[in-house]
Amino acid sequence: MSLIGKDEKEKIIEKFARHVSSGKVEFFKNASTEFVVGKREGAYLFDIDGTKLIDCHSNGGVFNLGHRNKEVIEAVKEAMVELDIGNQHPISEHRALAAEKLAEISPGSINRVVFGVSGGEAIDTAIKIARAHTKRAGIISAEGGYHGHTGFALPAGDPKYSEPFKPLAPGYSKVPFGDTEALAKAVDENTAAVLFETIPATLGIVIPPDDYFKEVRRITTERGALMIIDEVQTGLGRCGDYWGINTYNVVPDIIVSGKGLSGGIYPITAVLYKDELNEFLHQNPFIHISTFGGAEIGCYAAIKVVEILRREGFLEHIREIASIFKNGFKELSSAHKDVVVEVRQVGMMMGIKMINEMCAPLISFFGFKHGIFTVFANNDTSVSQILPPLIINSNEASLILEALDGCLLDLEKALA
Template sequence: MNKQQTFDLFGRHVSAGKAKFYQDAGIDFVLGRREGPYMWDLDGSRRLINCHCNGGVFNLGHHNPRIVAALEEALTGLDIGNHHLVSEQRARLAARLAELTPGDLQYAIFGVSGGEAVDAAIKIARKATQRPKIISASLGYHGHTGLALAAGADKFSAPFLSQSSDFIHIPFNDPIALEQALDDQVAAVILETIPATAGMLIPDDSYLPQVQELCRRNGTIYIADEVQTGLGRTGKLWGVEHYGVEPDILVIGKGLSGGLYPITATMITPELEQVFHEDPFLHISTFGGAEVGCPVAERVLKISSDPEFLRNVNETATILHAGIQALQAQAAPTFAEFRGKGLMMGLKMAAPELGLLMTKATFESGLFCVYSGLDPSVLQFLPPLITDKALAAEILERLGNAFTLAAEHKI
């Protein structure tokens, strides 16, 4: 099938709106070959450096050979497994996650998607506290499933009548708003460590410690959604490590899959695990923690927790931050603000329509970037964590070209 035929078929049977959006935007790209940091168009005519990585799914690049090997090996003997039974693969992976996560997070509830993992976190917090209310950031994003959807921004929940008075939204980075919203009915506060869909909001250093303290004082569970910030994206294995906090629940998704086999984990303390003592089958997931996916996730953890790997993330981040800030000085006032923690970056433009313009300009310049769904003025910038110095230099050069194209209105 050629590109146009794919667009037509996709528009007729998958999503008419998405096909039209990309064609109208001039981003006539259909994903073909992919390898390492690169993605090629179906007809091979265009090569892009993936600077979005699906929010972290491709942290280790496409088809990382070490992850492919883990999956191939797993496929020789394993399959999905049986979620009713005890499993060696799930036990091993959970134990490794327990070793690597902060605080006393000893148990893993496995899922298939980040939304499912967030749903599990909210269910556990509610059952443990016997309280109904959940506090989250008004521009937060936690997934498109039931409870996760209600916890996220109204933009995604209102069209589906998924809002409820039990879900309270407060501004991010505002401890006073949180203090005022907390009462004896609040089961949990759920926050992305760096809200990505909101435009990569970097919290003040004191904010998350205050959140943790306020939660503890109120008997409320603090859930850290590390679906995007986890697994080395910010230069530490977990984003919360930058702030010295130890959440009661930590949600891991996207990158745990190695881009090859979907798997997510909701990490909880032994105290919270007690919610399942009476009935351990109260929360189940047929495909959650599929056995073929467990060795893949273990391999991801091995690579991502290696100090050398994290050192490279930080070195690359230093180069990219400096380079992007230099571009910002040239492109001011259009390029209003640079936000970054490690390789989790956001380029805030001066107006909402400029996010789409920059998405197109970067596309024309050989980079794949996506603007933030809840703040379209922000271009999300998430290059693979395997980016080396040479690739970082190429990314900066292409980004510079994109700003030139945008300034000359050539897109």
């Protein structure tokens, strides 16, 4: 029995509008893109009507290993034979195993893990750890960054997502991303932590100056603040290394992981923190609770994800595909120099910056015609995010580049 396509597309849309989100349906109708995800496999998504698209969004990295990765499915199936969600009060063999694997791929003394269900929850937890450890309140983040929509994560992001929900948790301030001087002015004796994505995705895949994170490390260490790095999108291979921050040779105090840790199959997120920060949670082991966080079945998805990430040739594959894109982007930039401002890329964390804020939504629209699913950066809609699954082959990379060429041609015509 198939679960996909029991209803006709129109009926699904109607039902979704009635019971889930009338606003989304109105938005997509206005944009003439009523995409209903049907079958999904590897790098591909199919509309319920059968239209085949290469997924160039990967849900921000959830599908780093492709859709319905067979190995992750097998791991979760096996876990389901003996395990369930578990209970997060007692000692758990399976959470211990998953945490050990994550510690093995983490830099410096980052050795300890608090599991969660969502990325926002994990950011909340990282901020709790920072505030409790430093006994300070201040959280400094990037203007236009994004860390999730939960309580402590929300004020660290763009105000357009938080204004209607005031009053927000106090103690937050923002600096322009990549600006060392502004950061040096902002961090003081009240700063608990500086919180940045390695490459802010929602801000438009912004690549910081080469020495930026070294300076962030220096300033935070000097002033007794912690450095929290949000690797929800940039982690687990996306940038060509285990963590995006590794590519800058800097060890933060806390790394937050999400999305891809699920293998696209079972939600699980993790806050990874240094041994030196353990005192508070050691003294207060029951102060932070997440019923489903680190569900034991999910631990097996995470263990499999880490195993695949460490497999010989996996990171090399990402770097090879990244270099195909690098060359292709050069050609696209010169062929479409009237609309492309720059290409931003670290590994397979990629974005195309164009001349105005209509461009990336139009690229998403044209993508349906050219066979790719792309999403624009919400806090800078002149940037198309290009985040295909890490497991695509060279042929699929070429197909994406061809499709982008077609989209950019259409964009030029539309703007003419």
